[in-house]
Amino acid sequence: MTSADVGLCFSESYAEARGKFIAAASELKAEMHSLPVAEDEEGRYTIDIAIIRKPGKGVVVITSGTHGVEGYAGSGIQLGLLRHWQELSIGVTAVFVHAVNPYGMAHFRRCNEKNVDLNRNCLLPQEFERLQTEDKLATIYGSFDPLFNPTVTPSWFYRNVAIWPHMASYVAAYGFGYIKTALVGGTYTQEQGMFFGGRELQKSHVLLRDFFREHFGKVPAKEIAWVDVHTGLGAEGVDVLLGNFEDRQLMDEIFPKVEGEFDGFQGGFGNSAIERRCGPGELDVNSGRFSSSQAGGYEYTVGVLSGDWVTSWFPPDSGRALLVQQEFGTLPSLAVARALMLENVGFHYDRGNHDFWRTFTRDAFYVRTDFWKERVLRRGMDVFQKMAKGAELSQRRLPRKYNRVGEGTRSPVPAVIPEAKEDHLRIIGLPLSIISGSSGNWEASIMNIMRFSQETMLQLLNDNGFQAKYACLAWLEAVLRIAGIPHLQFYFGTTAHDDDGDDDDATTTATSTNLGYAFVNTLTHQDALAAMEVFQGYAGWGQEGDKSCEDLKAVCSLRFVVDLPDLLQVGCFCISRFTAVMTLSLSVLLGCVMSQPINPAQGT
The missing domain is CATH 3.40.630.10 (Zn peptidases)
Structure with a gap:
């Protein structure tokens, strides 16, 4: 052609x-x-x-x-x-x-x-109503409203210079994935906002x-x-x-x-986002902070075609x-976000010059x-x-048995899983110390996994004979929260079974032949997604038939802990993030003081 x-x-x-x-x-x-x-x-x-x-x-x-x-x-x-x-x-x-x-x-x-985003509008009447009153993401979206939806026509200096450190300061403070999740999740109350999903079909x-x-x-x-x-x-x-x-x-x-x-x-895509967004429990938007894939950050997006x-x-x-x-x-993600912000504010607050403002979205998409x-x-x-x-x-x-966990029948975890042969393993490129634990009780640190995956893994394990619960060491959780890194910790236990077949507990012993899955990743969400790909083959999310277990880092009767190099990496990340926030905040403050609104026609 x-x-x-x-x-x-x-x-x-x-x-x-x-x-x-x-x-x-x-x-x-x-x-x-x-x-x-x-x-x-x-x-x-x-x-x-x-x-x-x-x-x-x-x-x-x-x-x-x-x-x-x-x-x-x-x-x-x-x-x-x-x-x-x-x-x-x-x-x-x-x-x-x-x-x-x-x-x-x-x-x-x-x-x-x-002003309705049609790709967030495919909902039933009761779902629209629920998002009006029960949407937990609304507060998070609203906290970024001054950034997403300014109400004053931006000056030449802001849209060409100051907007970059302004956005960068938010990214440094909250993480790009956090802001992306809040933005693309959209709003169902802010009618002039970006990604407004509407109140009706x-x-x-x-x-x-x-x-x-x-x-x-x-x-x-x-x-x-x-x-x-x-x-x-x-x-x-x-x-x-x-x-x-x-x-x-x-x-x-x-x-x-x-x-x-x-x-x-x-x-x-899936329907469970409505329940996670409006149902009981906390909304863990942190899960998308380091998402580098195109689909990352859409965990709470509803109403999709x-x-x-x-x-x-x-x-x-x-x-x-x-x-x-x-x-x-x-274009790069921040350039696309900038275009959306500028076009939206121009459409609502400078309609007479919308021919100018819409050039930003035209060039971005x-x-x-x-x-x-x-x-x-x-x-x-x-x-x-x-x-x-x-x-x-x-x-x-695919048969329904291969549907995503939570929306259909779950396929079983393979019965035969190899035990680890080494005392030290490298999972997704990060060194981890492995310490033998008591029989029937294992601990794994799982970081940068989306909250949906947390719920899915817990459900999958419980459905297949494990006693799994969410937990985290208090001191480690504090360090990770300060660093702004999403993290999960699971304790995997085994289900007791009766050796002699009767109903008493005298001869009940714990099974020690099965085990949980452990994916550990400190900073890179892309690596976590790669780990999830391995898990999917066993969880029944889409890979049918036999698959070798050799590439699955599964360990029996062992305890996973984050070692010193990982903690040092966390510390360095904390310092770099704090420095970036302070520097960019000062830049934004200086830019805002120096900027004065001018007619867009004066130049781009």
């Missing part, structure tokens, strides 16, 4: 993209539908749908523009597919949904005409739901494969697939990771739709270079074609 051909697939405005889409689909004599969403003095905004039907089973869907401004990438992919349709071998019905959020796409906003979702129920309501959900295209997360031009944990095995097989080009599949939501549009008990979000990287466009088009078309093949597979879904 030549650079000129690539350029023809992309557009500079919603009107141009819509015109190209309708023309390309009409040339193929596709079945066309337009769903009016909104209208203002600048024109009408519609979701346009093209259907190319095939007689066989299976439906593959590709949506663009759920996040408005991000629609230019998805629209480009859709145009590429339509322009080259005759060259492709697609054996299933294809549905192209252009501009789910047409208003946002036209105005280079992520949210819709009501938005018109775009109602229209799409009703359309699919009318036109595809008899198609089994298991025959639906869906790609929702997004931009903004990750390195420029590198894409990642985000979806349900249940689909990990299938996704890993279809889409192997390609270094420097494709970051693989990262599972994360997920397979569970889409599945509800099709016949009950007909399986589960396979849905992934393809996310293309653009739509990289208009030949390299980026070519990468987006090539990777997007490849993923669509492979998802279409997946829609043809009648047995592609």
